Structure formats: structure tokens, C-alpha cells
Amino acid sequence: MNVTARQRVGWGAANVVVVLIAAIPVLWLVSLSFKDPTTLTDGSFYPHKWTTANYRGIFNQPLFTHALINSIGIALISTILGVVLGAMAAYAIARLDFPGKRLLVASALLIAMFPAISLVNPMFNLWRTLGIFDTWIGLIIPYMTFSLPLSIYTLSAFFREIPWELERAAALDGATPLQAFRRVIVPLAAPGVFTTAILVFLYCWNDFVFAISLTSTNNARTVPAAIAFFTGASQFQQPTGSIAAAAVVITVPVIVVVMLFQRRIVAGLTAGAVKG
Amino acid sequence: MAEIVLDHVTKRFPDGALAVNDVNLTIADGEFVILVGPSGCGKSTTLNMIAGLEDISEGQLRIGGDVANEKSPRDRDIGMVFQSYALYPHMTVRENMAFALRLAKEDDEKIKERVDWAADILDLKQHLDRKPGQLSGGQRQRVAMGRVIVRTPNAFLMDEPLSNLDAKLRVQMRTEVSRLQKRLGTTTVYVTHDQVEAMTLGDRVAVMRAGQIQQVDSPEVLYEHPTNLFVAGFIGSPAMNFLPAKAKDGTLQTPLGELRLPAGRGRGLGGGERDVIIGIRPEHFEDASLVGADKRDRGATVKAKIDLLESLGSDKFAYFTVQSERATAEHLQELAADAGTGDLGAGEEGVQVTARLDAASKAAEDQELEIWLDLEKVHVFDPESGENLTLADGEPQAE
Numbered sequence: 001m002n003v004t005a006r007q008r009v010g011w012g013a014a015n016v017v018v019v020l021i022a023a024i025p026v027l028w029l030v031s032l033s034f035k036d037p038t039t040l041t042d043g044s045f046y047p048h049k050w051t052t053a054n055y056r057g058i059f060n061q062p063l064f065t066h067a068l069i070n071s072i073g074i075a076l077i078s079t080i081l082g083v084v085l086g087a088m089a090a091y092a093i094a095r096l097d098f099p100g101k102r103l104l105v106a107s108a109l110l111i112a113m114f115p116a117i118s119l120v121n122p123m124f125n126l127w128r129t130l131g132i133f134d135t136w137i138g139l140i141i142p143y144m145t146f147s148l149p150l151s152i153y154t155l156s157a158f159f160r161e162i163p164w165e166l167e168r169a170a171a172l173d174g175a176t177p178l179q180a181f182r183r184v185i186v187p188l189a190a191p192g193v194f195t196t197a198i199l200v201f202l203y204c205w206n207d208f209v210f211a212i213s214l215t216s217t218n219n220a221r222t223v224p225a226a227i228a229f230f231t232g233a234s235q236f237q238q239p240t241g242s243i244a245a246a247a248v249v250i251t252v253p254v255i256v257v258v259m260l261f262q263r264r265i266v267a268g269l270t271a272g273a274v275k276g
Numbered sequence: 277m278a279e280i281v282l283d284h285v286t287k288r289f290p291d292g293a294l295a296v297n298d299v300n301l302t303i304a305d306g307e308f309v310i311l312v313g314p315s316g317c318g319k320s321t322t323l324n325m326i327a328g329l330e331d332i333s334e335g336q337l338r339i340g341g342d343v344a345n346e347k348s349p350r351d352r353d354i355g356m357v358f359q360s361y362a363l364y365p366h367m368t369v370r371e372n373m374a375f376a377l378r379l380a381k382e383d384d385e386k387i388k389e390r391v392d393w394a395a396d397i398l399d400l401k402q403h404l405d406r407k408p409g410q411l412s413g414g415q416r417q418r419v420a421m422g423r424v425i426v427r428t429p430n431a432f433l434m435d436e437p438l439s440n441l442d443a444k445l446r447v448q449m450r451t452e453v454s455r456l457q458k459r460l461g462t463t464t465v466y467v468t469h470d471q472v473e474a475m476t477l478g479d480r481v482a483v484m485r486a487g488q489i490q491q492v493d494s495p496e497v498l499y500e501h502p503t504n505l506f507v508a509g510f511i512g513s514p515a516m517n518f519l520p521a522k523a524k525d526g527t528l529q530t531p532l533g534e535l536r537l538p539a540g541r542g543r544g545l546g547g548g549e550r551d552v553i554i555g556i557r558p559e560h561f562e563d564a565s566l567v568g569a570d571k572r573d574r575g576a577t578v579k580a581k582i583d584l585l586e587s588l589g590s591d592k593f594a595y596f597t598v599q600s601e602r603a604t605a606e607h608l609q610e611l612a613a614d615a616g617t618g619d620l621g622a623g624e625e626g627v628q629v630t631a632r633l634d635a636a637s638k639a640a641e642d643q644e645l646e647i648w649l650d651l652e653k654v655h656v657f658d659p660e661s662g663e664n665l666t667l668a669d670g671e672p673q674a675e
Contacts, residue, residue: 165362168329171349172356173376173423183375187366 026251032244040240054245058230064246066218067226071250074136074222075204078143082200083193085144086151091185093152094159105152112149116142120213127214134216142210147200154199158192159185194261202254223250278340278430278463279305280326285335287321287487295321297487298335303431306461308454309492310478312468313510314614318487319467323433326465328352339430355424356433359440361416363408363423369395370404373422380427394422397456414445421456431463438473450476471511475499483507485610505607505662508555508655514593515611516555516655517629518603523656524549531600531627532578537666538651544665545656552665553603555655558593561631563639564646575648583628585641592633594645597626607662 003011032040036049058064093101123142127133132141162185170180186193211225221229227246230239280303287296296318303309311319324330326337328349337344344352355376364372370391377387395401398418408416417437424432437453438446454477457464468474474481475495482492483506491503495511502508508516521530526542528535535554545552564577580596587593631647639645656665 163360163362165358165360166364168327168349169356169358169362169364169423170375171329172327172352172354174350174353174379175375176350179379184364 029244029247029251032240033248035241037237037241040238054241055249058242058246058249061242062218063221063226063229064223064242067221067223068249070136070218070220071205071222071224074139074143074220075201077136078140078147078204079197079201081140082144082147082151083155083197086148086196086200087155087189087193089148089152090155091159091181093156095164108149108152111145112153116146116209120209123210124213133214134219134221136220138214139210139220139222142214143204143207147203150203151196151200154196155189155192158189158196161192162188198258198261205250205254279303279338280431280463280465281336281338282322282326283336283338285322285325285337286333287318287325287330288333294487296325299487299489301482301489301492303463303465305463308457308464308466308477308479310466310468310474310481311484312471312474312481313484314610315469317484319469319484320435322484323356323435323465323467326431327354327356327433353430354433355427355429355431357417357420357424357435357437359436361408361420361440363416363419365408368405368407369400369411369419369422372408372419373426376423376427390426391422394426397425397459398422413441414449417441417449418452421453425456425460425462428460428462431465432457434464434466436468437466439468439470446473453477472513475511481511483510485510485607501664501667502655503664503667505553505555505605505657505664506611508657508664509608509611512557514558514630514632516557517627518553518555518608518657519598519627519629520601520603520659521552521554521656522549523552528552528554528654528656530554531598532629532649533576535576535649535651535654537654537656538574541652541666542656544668551659553605553608553657553659555657556629556649557653558630558632560650560653561594561629561633562648562650563633563637564648565638566634566636567648571650572648574652575650577646577648579644579646580629581644582639582641585639587635589635591635592637592639594631594633594637594639594647595628596631596645596647597628599626602627603659605657605659605662 028045031045031047033054034050034052035042035047036051036053039047039049042048089104092098093105119142124133127138132138166184166188167180170184171177175183206224207222208224211222212228215221215225218226223246227243230242230246282299282301285296285299286294288294299318299322301309311322313319321330325332326339328344328347328351332345339347339352339354364375367375373391373394374387377390382390391404392401395404398421400415400418400422403411403415403419408419411419417440420437434453438449441449450473453466466473466477468477475498478495480492481495481498483490483498485506491498491507493501498507498511502511505518509518519531521528521535523529523542523545525547526537526545528537564572567575580598582594582596584595585592586595633639633647637645654666657663658665
């Protein structure tokens with residue numbers, strides 16, 4: 001394609017606008033988190049008085065530190081379970097022909113489209129009866145339910161990309177089904193598994209609806225829910241700085257992970273398996 | 277290395293489709309057998325059943341004397357080259373070739389020795405540390421071959437291994453495969469839809485149609501004595517010419533005129549009048565002016581106007597049209613469908629006949645030519661069953 005100078009300037013400008021729209025709120029948040037409480041409302045994009053007090057403050061609050069541990073634990077467990085179960089289901093969907101396969105795929109999609117908020121009320125009552133209200137498991141269950149369709153969908157797409165003949169070749173090379181899966185399929189599906197894990201993790205990590213409705217104490221409250229309970233140093237002070245700092249703390253690691261692995265996620269590893 | 281026996285092997289898919297129907301085939305130790313046929317004839321399914329990638333519905337498969345029906349692929353000790361090569365993309369060429377040996381828990385020294393040996397044979401030494409993605413099609417094909425030869429298996433199975441290569445490379449690799457098989461002396465079953473590959477490679481060729489083996493024999497016998505219309509039409513390029521005819525008392529009423537079969541031929545035709553299809557290979561025509569008196573007697577001559585003449589240097593292909601219906605038979609329709617010419621209507625102006633003439637022929641386009649045809653070599657088929665009625669005539673006289 002021939003790109004004229006005009007087109008290049010046009011596309012460049014469009015890109016800048018998109019990046020600015022996406023980045024400014026995040027940068028603003030970072031800026032707020034470093035501002036001294038007295039300069040919070042000075043309207044400047046740059047903090048004139050830098051401080052790390054907000055960060056020190058939130059890490060001294062059990063409300064936040066507990067929530068952080070809850071968030072990490074609940075999101076990790078949900079992700080691992082969701083990806084492992086999803087991988088098994090996806091592998092079966094990609095490789096086997098069994099009765100009810102279409103029904104399974106369709107119902108998985110249905111679950112993904114179900115509005116989570118409509119489940120909150122019945123679950124609140126159910127969880128309290130079952131005694132899992134305000135526990136890790138009480139959050140892990142809905143997270144898994146809602147992330148499984150996502151992981152089944154993305155993983156089965158990845159498994160379908162892997163030529164079946166590779167498993168057949170491995171079988172003829174003397175591999176057991178488990179060896180074939182472990183030494184041929186898993187290395188090839190790794191980018192897919194990773195992508196899925198990140199997506200599922202983000203879903204669990206960012207969820208607010210279930211976290212605020214199904215928890216009541218530091219026992220299982222995750223960061224997004226805990227932030228809503230932040231209070232200022234005194235009752236006359238807004239907790240803006242603390243909220244900003246907490247938001248940065250839970251956002252930055254995720255951004256770093258995604259940026260580190262995005263090349264791996266995007267790169268198709270299967271190049272060269274078959275004639276292409 | 278082992279003998280492979282297919283004993284009344286049948287494959288029925290869950291939807292009831294019969295892919296392979298009562299196949300009997302014995303592949304001797306060290307033999308190179310080709311399964312050839314149009315797409316959907318069951319040749320790949322047969323190969324997959326030998327490999328253990330497909331279950332056998334009925335019948336018995338024996339490898340080296342042991343019943344292998346229920347053995348898993350890894351216990352059959354068979355190497356297979358796939359059409360798509362199926363190389364492991366995340367492993368280097370060396371790792372690809374060593375994979376089977378590693379799974380067999382061979383020690384590192386032995387693995388290195390075997391891989392180097394195979395790489396040497398296949399000329400892959402300089403590529404051992406590259407990934408399949410960095411190799412050309414021909415190199416990937418060789419890696420796929422290397423992967424099976426590193427561990428001397430019971431047998432090699434090859435599923436159209438050359439069909440993804442371009443024409444020139446295919447011819448080159450064809451000789452490579454042949455040389456490799458002779459050198460290693462391993463029992464080999466090779467599937468292809470290309471009859472030229474089948475004829476040039478195999479010790480024996482099994483022609484398959486609709487899940488059944490039509491004929492198994494050496495390429496020469498298949499060519500000279502096809503058992504039916506299907507084999508006759510499938511083997512040979514350019515294909516055999518088929519014309520409808522009526523037979524009575526050893527005389528054939530054909531669009532080429534009345535042909536009298538030489539003494540001793542046509543016993544299978546019976547006495548009464550019947551419809552038949554005659555088959556004549558292009559090379560059994562000749563420019564009549566170039567045929568010596570000794571041969572002239574056992575043939576017939578026809579006059580025809582040459583529509584098109586292709587000179588290949590070594591021969592000339594002359595195409596002429598005879599006034600006739602197109603020969604119709606189930607076997608011929610299948611062949612036409614496979615060749616993609618099934619929907620070509622019967623030419624209104626008649627049937628085109630291909631004749632392969634000597635390069636010295638003075639034939640010219642749009643000119644009348646007297647063409648001699650060798651009646652010793654004419655095949656007569658039953659249009660209903662497709663059966664070759666002249667098969668019982670015994671060996672035709674040598675030219």
C-alpha cells in the first residue's frame with residue numbers, strides 16, 4: 001500500500017488522539033496518587049508537591065492489605081481453576097465428537113451473556129444459607145462460572161489451530177496420550193493458555209458486583225470493593241489520594257504483565273508445523 | 277521390519293459409510309507397496325488402520341505375524357510420514373528426529389548417532405538446529421522422512437508425502453524415496469492418488485476403488501493386463517482410449533471400423549453378439565507408413581483426420597475424432613468424475629482418440645492419416661461389470 005504524507009499525518013494524529021483518550025485517565029490517577037492532600041484540588045496535571053504518603057497510608061490500613069491478599073488469592077485460584085477446567089473442556093470440544101457438543105457450547109455462551117447483577121440477590125440469600133457468604137469460596141464460585149465460558153471459547157479456538165496430525169505423529173512416535181499432550185500440545189497451546197489466563201485473571205481481579213455484594217468484612221473483601229470503604233484521614237477529608245494510590249497499585253502490575261507477554265500472546269507458535 | 281497382512285479388513289464409519297470393504301493384501305517383508313486410487317477410495321483409511329489411527333471394524337491386521345487390531349499406534353512400531361509432514365514446530369530438526377528415540381528412553385549417545393546418521397542420508401546436517409518454520413517445503417519433507425528412519429521401525433507408512441511439493445521437487449523426491457527404501461529395505465506402504473508416482477515407485481501397486489482393491493500387481497502387469505475398465509482407465513498417461521463396440525464371433529464392430537481379433541484372442545467374448553467397450557492405449561496406434569510388413573498383419577488400419585498434433589520431440593501425440601457415442605460405464609464415470617471431466621457432455625462431434633506416434637511420423641494437423649492399430653493389444657471390456665474380457669487371452673506376443 002502506498003502511504004502518502006497526508007495519510008501518514010492523518011493516521012498519526014488519529015493514533016495520538018486514541019492513545020491520549022486511553023492514557024490520560026490512567027496518568028491522572030497516577031498523578032493524583034502522588035499529590036500531597038493539600039494540593040489535590042489545584043487542578044494541575046503534575047503534582048507540585050510530591051508525596052508517597054498515600055501509598056504508605058493504604059499499606060498501613062488492614063482494610064487495604066487484607067483486600068489485596070484476598071484479591072490476589074481469589075483471582076489466582078479462580079484463574080487456575082477456570083483455565084484448567086476450561087482447557088479440559090476446550091480440548092474435548094476441539095478434538096472429540098460427542099452428543100450434545102453444540103448444546104454445551106451454546107449453553108456456555110448463554111452463561112457468558114447472563115447479566116451478573118441479576119444473580120446477586122438470589123446468590124446473597126443462597127450463600128448466607130449455605131454459610132459461604134463472605135468467604136473466598138463464595139467469590140471463587142461465581143468467578144469461575146462466569147470465566148469458564150470465556151476460557152472454553154478462547155482455548156478451544158487455540159486447540160483447533162493445532163493440527164490433529166501432530167498428536168497422531170506423536171502417537172506413532174511412541175508417545176502415550178499424556179506424553180503427547182504434555183510434550184506437544186501444551187507447548188504449542190502455551191500462548192493460548194497464557195492469553196486465556198490473563199483474560200480470566202483480569203475479569204476476576206476487576207470484578208466489583210460480586211465483590212461488593214457477597215462480602216461484608218475483611219475476610220473476603222477484594223480491593224475493588226475495599227476501595228469503596230476508604231475514608232479520609234479525618235471525616236472532613238476526601239480519601240481521593242488513597243483511592244488513587246490503591247487503584248494504581250492494583251492496575252500497574254496487570255499492565256506490566258500484559259505488556260511483557262503481549263508478543264508471546266500475539267505470536268502464533270504453530271508456524272511451520274504443517275505446510276503453510 | 278515385518279510382513280503386513282490385511283485379512284478381510286473392513287472399515288465402517290459410525291454413520292454407516294463403508295470406507296474400506298473386505299480388503300485382502302499381503303505386504304511382504306521389505307516390499308514397497310503403493311495404494312493408489314481417486315480421492316475417497318479408502319486408501320488413506322486403509323493406511324490409518326495399519327497405523328492404528330483408525331479402528332478396524334471387521335477383519336484382521338497382522339504385523340510381523342502378530343494380530344495388531346487392538347494394539348495402540350505406539351505399540352505397533354511403525355513410522356509414518358504425513359501429507360502435512362506434522363513436524364513439531366516448537367522443536368528443532370534434531371529434536372524432531374530424536375523425539376521417538378527419547379520417548380523410547382535411548383541413551384543420548386545412541387540418539388545423537390542415529391540422528392546424525394539420518395541427517396547424513398537426507399542431507400539435513402546443516403539444518404539440525406533450525407526450527408521447521410525456517411525450512412523450505414522440500415526440507416520439511418526430508419525432516420518428516422528423517423523422523424521415521426531414525427528408529428528402524430517395522431514399516432514405513434507414507435500418506436501422499438510428496439503432494440505438497442511443487443512438480444520439479446516432487447520428481448526429485450520421488451527418486452529419493454525410492455532410493456531410501458531400497459537402501460533400508462524396510463516394508464513400505466505408500467498412499468498416493470498420482471498414478472505416475474504409483475507406477476514409478478512401487479514393487480507392487482494396489483488400485484483401489486470405492487473401498488475395494490481392484491487389482492494388485494506389478495506396475496507392468498497393471499498396465500498390460502488391467503482386470504477391469506477402472507484400472508485400465510486409471511493407470512497410464514495419457515489415458516487409454518475407450519470406444520463402444522459390438523462383438524460377435526471374434527469380430528468387433530467399432531467406430532474405427534470392423535476389427536478382427538487375432539487368432540487366439542477374444543475367447544472370453546463368447547459366441548453371441550454383445551455390447552462391449554474396447555480400450556486402446558495411445559502407444560498401440562502408429563503411423564501406418566512406419567509399420568513394417570511383419571507387424572502390419574496383426575493390426576488394422578484406419579483413416580482419420582488429425583485434429584491436433586503435439587510434438588514432444590521423442591514422440592508425437594495425434595488427436596483425432598471418431599463418429600461415435602461416448603463409451604458409458606460406471607467405472608468410466610467414476611474416473612471422469614475424479615479427473616474433473618465428469619460434467620463434460622459427450623462431444624456432439626464424436627469421441628476424441630489419442631494416438632502416440634513415432635517422432636518420424638509425417639502426420640500433420642488437418643491432414644488425413646492412415647493409422648495402424650495393434651490388435652494384439654486391444655482390450656475388450658464388459659460395459660456392465662467393467663470386467664476385462666480379454667484377460668484370459670494369455671500373454672500377448674511381444675513386439
